[in-house]
């Protein structure tokens with residue numbers, strides 16, 4: 352079955368009770384049992400809900416995985432994966448990650464004596480060199496937030512397999528439409544479904560996808576035991592969102608390519624980070640492991656904070672807001688917004704400076720978006 356068909360049909364058969372074509376929102380916390388020890392597969396919504404099951408099946412199919420598990424946020428999904436670790440375990444992570452993920456690692460899980468080592472995500476060998484007898488998990492984001500760097504998933508997965516480590520890839524930026532980490536050797540894929548999967552900036556959610564029976568059992572246990580689960584309506588919103596994922600991703604990319612070209616040729620801009628540009632240092636790798644380059648761009652302006660302020664406050668279509676992946680275009684300043692909790696030293700090393708702006712290119716008209724950035728830059 353093709354991607355577009357899976358997005359609309361997998362897990363979404365007509366409702367068995369009523370024939371409703373669209374999966375109903377099973378807005379219930381509990382289920383009436385037929386008798387002691389007898390129920391229809393659901394007993395309490397934290398443990399399972401039919402609307403959530405539909406979404407979990409569809410997401411598994413889109414990532415080419417056997418199992419999907421949904422969460423109340425991307426960080427809820429990440430935390431539930433990390434719950435598999437024990438005190439003394441170590442994680443090797445790529446150094447450019449969403450700021451909230453780094454905050455969760457450094458300020459929450461490190462309190463439980465789990466050690467996080469950050470390595471240059473563009474250098475697969477760096478992961479290998481950082482392995483110790485206590486390493487259990489490798490955590491990657493690719494393309495990264497906000498620098499749009501690329502990690503070679505296949506190369507790192509070989510290292511993970513050779514050393515008996517779990518490889519987890521946050522696939523939020525690419526979405527399964529452009530990248531399938533499980534096919535490239537990852538054990539677990541994590542998503543913030545808040546972003547492209549939901550696609551309309553009206554829901555917060557997360558997901559874990561795997562083909563491993565063992566990892567599925569473990570994360571499913573923490574899904575129920577920790578309880579970061581999505582409500583039925585939120586599950587339904589993401590399920591509705593993914594039906595149009597393919598058409599949205601095509602337009603996000605088409606717009607982003609043209610916006611990136613425009614920015615790359617603008618005299619007030621130093622550097623544009625977009626894996627679809629030939630100038631991107633890992634353009635060839637991106638071409639190899641992704642089927643498209645997505646809709647996220649970051650760029651560094653020539654000048655100080657006053658120019659940055661003028662641009663992010665000067666756009667009329669791009670809204671100054673956190674988050675990404677919705678149909679509407681957003682503009683943000685990672686240092687003071689999404690990446691405020693990343694240690695300054697780590698930010699400086701990566702180039703997450705005061706001059707860096709991140710945009711999530713939406714699916715509006717291409718010329719409108721370019722003209723909007725142009726008027727903000729030329730003010």
Ligand SMILES: Cc1ncc(COP(=O)(O)O)c(C=O)c1O
Pocket residue numbers: 424425426427449451452492496521523524542543544545555556557674
């Ligand atoms: C790449 C990435 N992963 C995870 C998250 C966390 O997701 P959520 O905000 O849904 O908890 C985000 C949020 O921006 C993100 O950009």
